[in-house]
Amino acid sequence: MRAGGRWWAVALAVAVVAWAVAVPRLGLGQLALWEDVAIQVLFATSVNLLLGYANIPSFGQAAFYGAGAYTVALLAQSAWPPLAALAAAVAVAAALAFVTGLITSRVTGLAFSMVTLAIGQVLYTFVLQSNAAGGEGGISGVAPPARGLFDLTQPVHLWWFILLCVAVAMLALWWVVSSPFGRALTAIREDPKRAAFLGIAVRRYRVMAFTIAGGAAGLAGGLYAYSTTIVAPAVLNWTQSASPIMMALVGGMHTFLGPALGAVLITWLLYVLGQATRAYLLYVGVVLLAFVLLVPRGIVSIPDLLRRLAGGRRATGAAPEVTP
Amino acid sequence: MPEPRLEIEGLDGRYGTAHVLFGVSLTVGVGETVALLGRNGAGKSTLLKAIARVEVETTGAVRLQGQDLTRLMPHRVARLGVQLVPEDRRVLGSLTVQENLELGRHAAAPDRPAPSLDEVVSLFPTLAPLLGRRGRELSGGEQQLVAIARAMMGRPRLLLADEPSEGLAPAIVRQVGEVLSALRTQGDLSILLAEQNARFALDLCDRVYVIDGGRIVFGGRPEELRGERELERRYLAL
Numbered sequence: 001m002r003a004g005g006r007w008w009a010v011a012l013a014v015a016v017v018a019w020a021v022a023v024p025r026l027g028l029g030q031l032a033l034w035e036d037v038a039i040q041v042l043f044a045t046s047v048n049l050l051l052g053y054a055n056i057p058s059f060g061q062a063a064f065y066g067a068g069a070y071t072v073a074l075l076a077q078s079a080w081p082p083l084a085a086l087a088a089a090v091a092v093a094a095a096l097a098f099v100t101g102l103i104t105s106r107v108t109g110l111a112f113s114m115v116t117l118a119i120g121q122v123l124y125t126f127v128l129q130s131n132a133a134g135g136e137g138g139i140s141g142v143a144p145p146a147r148g149l150f151d152l153t154q155p156v157h158l159w160w161f162i163l164l165c166v167a168v169a170m171l172a173l174w175w176v177v178s179s180p181f182g183r184a185l186t187a188i189r190e191d192p193k194r195a196a197f198l199g200i201a202v203r204r205y206r207v208m209a210f211t212i213a214g215g216a217a218g219l220a221g222g223l224y225a226y227s228t229t230i231v232a233p234a235v236l237n238w239t240q241s242a243s244p245i246m247m248a249l250v251g252g253m254h255t256f257l258g259p260a261l262g263a264v265l266i267t268w269l270l271y272v273l274g275q276a277t278r279a280y281l282l283y284v285g286v287v288l289l290a291f292v293l294l295v296p297r298g299i300v301s302i303p304d305l306l307r308r309l310a311g312g313r314r315a316t317g318a319a320p321e322v323t324p
Numbered sequence: 325m326p327e328p329r330l331e332i333e334g335l336d337g338r339y340g341t342a343h344v345l346f347g348v349s350l351t352v353g354v355g356e357t358v359a360l361l362g363r364n365g366a367g368k369s370t371l372l373k374a375i376a377r378v379e380v381e382t383t384g385a386v387r388l389q390g391q392d393l394t395r396l397m398p399h400r401v402a403r404l405g406v407q408l409v410p411e412d413r414r415v416l417g418s419l420t421v422q423e424n425l426e427l428g429r430h431a432a433a434p435d436r437p438a439p440s441l442d443e444v445v446s447l448f449p450t451l452a453p454l455l456g457r458r459g460r461e462l463s464g465g466e467q468q469l470v471a472i473a474r475a476m477m478g479r480p481r482l483l484l485a486d487e488p489s490e491g492l493a494p495a496i497v498r499q500v501g502e503v504l505s506a507l508r509t510q511g512d513l514s515i516l517l518a519e520q521n522a523r524f525a526l527d528l529c530d531r532v533y534v535i536d537g538g539r540i541v542f543g544g545r546p547e548e549l550r551g552e553r554e555l556e557r558r559y560l561a562l
Contacts, residue, residue, distance in 0.1 A: 183423050187427050193398075197377075200399055
């Protein structure tokens with residue numbers, strides 16, 4: 001990591017720790033909001049591993065998010081310790097993603113997106129009909145046992161636990177995208193043919209990326225179960241898959257922190273506007289539209305855009321060129 | 325003649341319904357540099373892609389040291405030691421030069437361990453100050469050097485270089501020629517060099533083939549081709 005990058009990492013870590021301490025002082029409502037923000041940060045980053053790094057446009061990631069949520073909800077009924085239940089959630093979601101990745105590995109483009117969407121909807125319908133999964137009503141009263149290092153029945157402990165899990169998962173995903181494997185995904189995104197005759201097994205790498213992203217989505221889903229204490233079939237629906245894609249678009253794909261920033265903005269906006277008006281989705285839609293049209297490379301490109309604007313005005317007074 | 329590394333016998337190649345290679349046969353020996361000359365559209369790039377198993381459907385035999393390549397996926401061919409440096413270079417624009425080079429390691433194998441970055445950069449000293457630069461920020465000549473250097477990171481047995489001089493300024497062509505000359509002395513590397521620029525290729529090669537209309541029309545030593553005025557006029561525009 002370069003010197004500038006190290007300073008950014010230190011600043012980010014300090015900000016997260018400060019926020020971890022500050023949020024409990026804002027009240028229980030804010031705790032729930034920021035738990036959701038942290039979970040969506042992880043979910044959007046996992047989706048971006050596919051979309052932004054490997055150009056795999058999956059519309060079925062809710063299946064893995066939901067699989068993680070249901071795994072934790074079912075295991076919580078047997079009083080599994082949180083870490084073990086979350087590990088199981090990751091394993092179940094990753095296994096499901098691995099199978100989905102294998103099934104879809106020969107399909108690309110729009111057909112791939114449709115197949116992943118269909119697989120997600122099959123799982124959604126299955127859970128909707130399943131008595132073991134609580135059917136339409138889902139599973140409520142998801143609560144971790146009150147023991148161990150963190151007493152997760154305490155809201156503040158639960159917040160710290162979720163934030164810690166998300167931070168560890170984000171570091172793991174950062175390691176993945178910075179590794180030779182991550183570079184190979186970038187090569188596949190930019191030029192799959194070139195990647196193949198460089199010796200990269202394109203299909204296998206795509207399945208591996210799908211599995212890792214699925215596992216991370218499963219962890220996000222498991223944390224969601226603990227945070228909300230209720231898991232309903234809606235977590236598996238395709239709308240749940242669309243949300244992290246929008247977050248990645250708004251924050252900036254092809255970058256690691258972009259989707260996280262998008263997740264923070266959109267989750268916060270949904271909360272704030274949801275408190276203010278019943279038509280909140282309309283306003284969120286307008287904000288999304290504005291971002292896609294005015295800042296097509298996402299929040300992460302805003303400093304660059306401002307620099308170009310300032311530089312352009314100083315140099316010529318002409319409008320700056322904006323790279324799409 | 326050295327022991328054959330690449331043997332092609334009766335190779336036909338098709339892009340979909342278009343038949344573009346007709347019964348091509350040639351060999352490249354261990355440590356040998358062989359030029360494949362021909363006009364634009366003669367079938368040079370198609371033949372190189374057919375060897376690397378990219379895009380072209382083939383019938384006939386392509387063997388690397390006795391091993392059949394015709395049923396393998398492109399990444400398997402690469403891992404056996406065949407590296408294609410394509411005509412359009414295909415340097416990955418969003419990655420730095422160093423990251424581009426390190427991607428080449430994927431083609432290495434336990435019996436052909438990847439060289440260190442320093443080892444490869446010592447062969448391409450021009451790249452040393454460019455390691456942190458993005459691929460999209462490079463000139464055409466720099467991209468060509470990166471593409472060849474990246475192929476060398478996989479410690480290939482056979483380098484397939486598709487028109488490495490194309491579109492480059494004369495000074496850069498000379499530089500690319502010097503690099504290819506230096507590579508000829510690297511162990512037992514074999515090179516199949518497809519070129520329209522006959523003068524550039526004939527100075528570098530041990531043997532030469534001429535291809536026209538998807539058929540090999542000449543095979544021999546460079547000095548033999550230099551004596552064939554009619555061949556030079558018809559196929560090479562010398």
